[in-house]
Amino acid sequence: MIHSIYSNKDAFLRELVSNASDALDKLRLEAYRDKDLSVDTDDLHIDLVVDKQARTLTVRDNGIGMTRDDVVRLIGTIAKSGTAEFLRQAREAQDAAGAQDLIGQFGVGFYASFMVADKVTLLTRYAGEAEGTRWESSGEGTYTIEPVADAPQGTSVVLHLKAADAEEQMPDYTEAWKLREVVKRYSDFITHPIRMEVDKPGAGEDEPKTEVQTLNSMKALWARPASEVGEEEYAEFYRHIANDWAEPLKTVQMSAEGTFEYQALLFIPSHAPLDLFMRDANRGIQLYVKRVFIMDDCESLIPEYLRFVKGVVDAADLSLNVSRETLQQDRQIQLIRRRLVKKVLATVKELRGQDAEKYKTFWSEFGKAVKEGLVQDADNRDAILEICSFDSTLDPEQQTSLRGYVERMKDGQQHIYYMTGDNRAVIENSPHLEAFRAKGYEVLVLTDPIDEMWVDAVPEFDGKKFQSIAKGQVDLDEAKDEQKQEQFKDFLGWMSEALKDTVKEVRLSSRLTTSPACVVGDADDLAPNLEKMYRAMGHELPKVKRILELNPDHELVSSLRAAHEARPEDEGLAETASLLHDLAVLAEGGELPDSARFIRLVSGRLRGSLPS
Template sequence: MRYTRIMSTETFEFQVEARQLLQLMIHSVYSNKDVFLRELVSNASDALDKLRLAALRDDTLDADVSDLHIDIETDTEARTLTVRDNGIGMSYDEVGRLIGTIANSGTAKFVEELREAQDEAGAEGLIGQFGVGFYSGFMVADEMTLLTRRAGEGHGTRWSSRGEGTYTLERVDDAPQGTTVTLHLKPADSDDQLHDYTSEWTIREIVKRYSDFITWPIRMVPKAAASGADDTADGSDSPDEAAAAPEPETLNSMKALWARSREEVSDDEYHELYKHISHDWREPLETVRLQAEGTFEYQALLFVPSHAPHDLYNQGYQRGVQLYVKRVFIMDDCEALLPPYLRFVKGVVDAADLSLNVSREILQQDRHIRMMQRRLTKKVVSTVKDMMTAAPERYATFWREFGAVLKEGLLSDSDNRDALLAVSSFATTHSQEEPTTLKSYVERMKDGQEAVYYLTGESRQSIENSPHMEAFRAKGIEVLLLTDPVDEVWVDAVGEFEGKPLRSVAKGEVDLGGEGDEKADGEREKQDEEYAALLGWMKEHLDEDVKEVRLSSRLTVSPACIVSDAHDLTPALENMYRAMGQEVPRARRILELNPDHVLVKGLNQAYKEREDRTGLAGTAELLHGLAVLAEGGRPKEPGRFVKLVADHLERAL
């Protein structure tokens, strides 16, 4: 670093690497130029916090703490924007060390890594090693001036730079306590100036968005009031009126509801905050508060909506809660704080400190983020569990609106899988109205029943009419009716509940022994022998479509059904994978016949009596097509199937 002394002013020249880094920051880091004001207000708020703490620790500190606040002033003619605080301030050496941090970085390696970053996120992660949000002001200003005096000191410091090659430091005697930052704004018609930052409306909107909950008042004198005061001073007949100063207006609410005790906040205030955050005019279903203390402190105020948004399952759905750091707004949809299956949760998380990149727009992945996500997830799930017992009507609403989303966590979140299973409920043959939990199902299991049975399908009606349900219905065995697309996947991932396997009634062989009356072993063996020849012939004839033909123990009314092997994909799951662009080989499945059905009996008798069985081939295909239709599928050749049906009807007449 080189400098030349000009009277009481020292001029410093940026090193080449630092100058390059500054240009990258100004032109590449921030995606929204409005955040420069957030950065300056945040710095001012920190300065006020530090002064309050210093005054508590040192009662001899010569500092005024009677009215700590932040002022914002704009001048349209001069095109300046000023942010002023009466906080701790800085000494001459501190200005050089803190504000001049970028000038002292002096690392060519860092700049080289920044240039070589392959994507914007990678670049921002590297920049995040430096806390230099102050310099964001150069996005909108040609020149920045800082005037500061540390509390308790007699003289101040002026810093100035155009963000190019140099900056100056100067000792001054007439600086007020605190720090004043003045931005000499770029011309209004500049190509990169989207907003007029001398506009009161613009300043109000930015403060409301980013700094509304900061503890200290952010004040601005309305131009109309200031102009009126000037007019009065120039021509009013009333000396008192002429002397009256315009009243400053506080721009921020300072009402961080999450930082106040539960007793201090009404339900109406919570609901208003929820509506502001979610843009939902209905009241939330549940409010969740969390305060973490210790080595890493944060507060959370979360809301469970009362209804699912229409785009909840769309790929572009904006999920995540709002993130604040020390009440300063950082981002709207912070996906890192909650898992995707809780994407419907809205709210605010306010951390005492976090590892943010320089623009505060991307979180660096560290243990604090992971710790917060784990804690917040457990808190939301436990709140749902509390609803189940304390407010069953609200829980019923929650599960109707968000149950299908929550079940995604059974696939992705093994750490919380048991807790999620405990708060999940499912339609069941036990009741037409009330869903059941797995725990309640297990408590109702029949003596000797070893598995929790389920069947997936598009609707309750289609599942209840499935041939696979017949034996279970006849023997009074409860079956879970799973109709959400995610149900096709999570049951295999979970596998069991409290040691009881989850078993599809449409997969594998069904052995209901000990779960109802069963055929005598001798009768079953006799039927196997009676139908052996027919089963072998049908397997040979339908070989392209089925890998086995066997007698069924699950049918009581229907003539036939199609089942999968225990570890095969279901047809619905095959279709899901194909819809996602994944190639899945079409599996041949198993055709089961009901040996007690008149159609199957007649086919077996005809097979034994005829030497020419060509005419029976159509009946075999017809049985297979009926089984496919019964489970909601489609025959391989619909036209041929219709012809077979017509031919058989014609012969019957």
Template sequence: MPTETFEFQVEARQLLQMMIHSIYSNKDVFLRELISNASDALDKLRIEALRDDSLGADVSDLHIAIEADKDARTLTVRDNGIGMSREEVVQLIGTIAKSGTAEFLAKLREAGDAATAGDLIGQFGVGFYSAFMVADEVTLLTRRAGESQGTRWSSGGEGTYTLDTVEDAPQGTAVTLRLKPADAEDQLFDYTSPWKIREIVKRYSDFITWPIRMATAEPGAAGQEAAEKGEDAKDGAAGEDGPAAAPEPKQETLNSQKALWARPRSEVSAEEYHELYKHLSHDWADPLETIHVHAEGTFEYQALLYVPSHAPRDLFGQGAKHGVQLYVKRVLIMEECEALVPEYLRFVKGVVDAQDLSLNVSREILQQDRQIRLMRRRLSKKTLSTLKDLRTGRPEDYATFWREFGRVLKEGLLSDPDNRDAILDVATFASTHDAEQPTTLAQYVERMKEGQRDIYYLTGESRASVENSPHLEAFRDKGFEVLILTDPVDELWVEAVPDYQGKQLRSVAKGEADLATEEEGEEAKAEREQRDKDYAGLLAWMGERLKEEVREVRLSSRLTVSPACVVSDVGDVTPALREMYRAMGQEVPAGKRILELNPGHALIEGLRAAHEQRPDDPGLGELAELIHGLALLAEGGRPGDPARFTKLVASRLKSSL
């Protein structure tokens, strides 16, 4: 097949130009990214070989090789891993950041600083292209295990890239960088120098489980490297008897290959833990928290889990993969073991290394395995307890966590009843108590007024819409704190959680608001009874007039300012929840709601007086419709017939002129 030339998209060319002109503050990270990609390819081959005996791939000496040519100014990172087919090259390499390129560029321009840019690069998965920071040309040669032909991808980072078919390509992938001219003033960025390569591998990739090898010349290399660094070459290539003979190349393993989760914590630095996280997650930002688990006894395993500092783009995407890496006796057997992490903890990254599982285990077997279930339970409890400690010990970091992952964690209130109390202890919520600081349920209970039996809440699209809701009026006047719940999942979990510490969770938009206090005197009680008699006729008339729209019309004890509001009965499905079900393709029968009137409002008092004087006036019927429509609008809904409602409003406005 002849060489084919393809053009990059406009956004891709812009992104490459940013790479070429270095948006990173630390260019060394390009090598970390290439090594990480190579390690992933080796992991995938190991797993594929376990699953498919007919693959025919050589797995006897899986490794990563780094080859530097100082004269030609090339650097190659080579692996004998899974490799890629031509189609995969086009999909994974030929298209930068896939469909997210434009969004990435927009966010990158908004970032404005190198640190934020680095975070975004990791988030949008374009680490391979960091090679263009240091290279004028990048060539990728690859052959997928089990296939006979390979593919060569090459680009100078400008407007095009080329694809060739290669007949004799070795298994795996080799990425060769033609490095930019050396900077004579700064030898620290000479990426053909063995000492520089060692330094980068030790800093970023020492924990990689596969050997990272580099061809070195001994024994004179030390003196050469010292000279490159500007140091005295005490043990240089030349001795007392004249120049030393040219040394034979030697393969040097650069990384220790020590599993961090198996080493004593005192021997591992925070930086090493963070680099392992970045390798596992392909994130460029440090994790928010590191979680260690060590289980001994009849079933032994170790786990090293991480809580990220920001949510990935696909956190709520359908079909998005999640889970932690599963090792058995230091051998990776599954990259994303969903069975070890519940769905509501899908943001957790990390590794679990078990001692007694089979190397040839499948996803189906894992889901039924008792030991896996025990690990899942332990990891979930440990993660939740760590998050609780984070909330009490580092509130600023916890606020970051809750902002990024709170909506996901609350899904566990529906799916994990065993850990429901632990999730409620971790969760925080906005409330009417403080506009800035969220509250825990425990703090809410501590502040409950004397005689208050329930925990009050109100759901809505935003804090502003909830705070302006007429349902809050009497609760605010009497000083009752109300939780403000604005996430879509809130509509679901409040129906599934009956109480907290014996206190029932109760919506202020459902049922009757029984806010009458025990201190109500005989005179107030008599006034209330008289008021009920005075409004009996109006309530019966409006109930009949609006019977197609409402179940009942009654006087309200929750309103102090607004003329009316609509409420649901206890156990009814709320309008927002009904819309959610409809969006998921599940139709829920529309139930009638209750219209509550504020007897202290001038509009309602006037309507009552007018109805007593002229009960057959058709204008009063229209006014009743308007009051119901206004109540729906006040809670964020809309009248059943918006066009008719608009005409009635226009007519009333005209008559007032």
């Protein structure tokens, strides 16, 4: 049963140390409540005692201890009811909370000892009582219990260790280095000292051969007021948990009290890890429960788009036996997650206003990941938009916030205009920009792959809708030239028919000033780059036909219209119409479906233009 709960044998020591730490905390609290309780709380500690010859490991504390009834109720329940009964009741607990209640009720943490021990002996005496209790079991469904007259106050757990076995992945827990390693990993921040007697290197003949060492640092930075912690301490702790050589860009400390309590110490790194965009990269925050280490990368505490955030969360009311699956459903974890996200986003917003250089570093390193949140996290979308920065046509050297864009909008402008593309050069040279540039409208330049996705998911910012300059009809407050529409009516109908296999429609454009034509999508069409991404991932998509818009004032378009009116049966004009479309596709940085045909047609036209 124990092996089905724990995947790592080292967890037994974590559980026993945690139990001992709780007993020490309870003693201090009880001494505060009961002034008549005669106990010494000046040196509360946990001892690890190793006997290599007897192959025993003892975990001993001078805490509150247990009464005989406590031992039967908290320790003997599994042995008394049997493993089968425990598992039956665990299965009957339909929800995660019920299962956790059962784990607490049956004292499973203590029983982790039987992963590494053939027999466990417990000796305990409750503070203020004269008689103690000895409990012993081999973990086979029975136990013995008896009174002890001279038991010291507190609890001592003696583990009769199994033989070390590499094949069975059974470490030797009589080795000091192994115990030190386990304590450092799981219990380093326990507030009480964890002591062990070890050999003293280089001791002379007249000197003691051993010395008592404290194995844990007891430095839980997250539990100390920020005013008492230096920047170098924060930086050193960050380097320790993040395995990073640099200092963090920003430190975020927070705590909560009330219905549930937790403390958090988070760090925003100063540079992105190499695996930031790798699917199998480690992400998440270290989870502690009452300063006891539970897991390294708790993904449930932080969303994927903030996967670069490092740090520690120490919860007060979670079970030590939580699993990753349980955490995903745990209400407290979800509440902590929501508060962490809001705090991180608020911190970045403050950083933007207080330290422009640090914010610039943050956005250059993590901006692409943060923008994933615009798709993934609708609840915090407005807060994410507030911290985003974008390139725009206003200044190639300077990014803009959406707030800044809105403040600069021209009178009567109703939309936030943007264009997506592979790079800035392609967008700036696109014919779609011509009318906007001529009228002085600012356009956001979006070149990250994630930009293709979030613009479809985010409807607006501050009441202003996002509008692609390459999709749908663009209204630049120009009166429609009805006469021109009538003049081109037949021509547009002919071109639509000639290009019916390629385009959805041919119409006159209000967005062109110098180019002859451009291709645009309908308002709800998939963007070309996004369509390309989906196809590259193996998705089968129906062919998306786009719209060809013509500049009626361009000489090439007017000449083609005149030629069609003069020679409506001329089949060569259809080739010219096709070339006009292909040129428009190339002008926006697109790919031609049949580049060989395009080259053949252009070569023929060039050859025909030369003197014979």
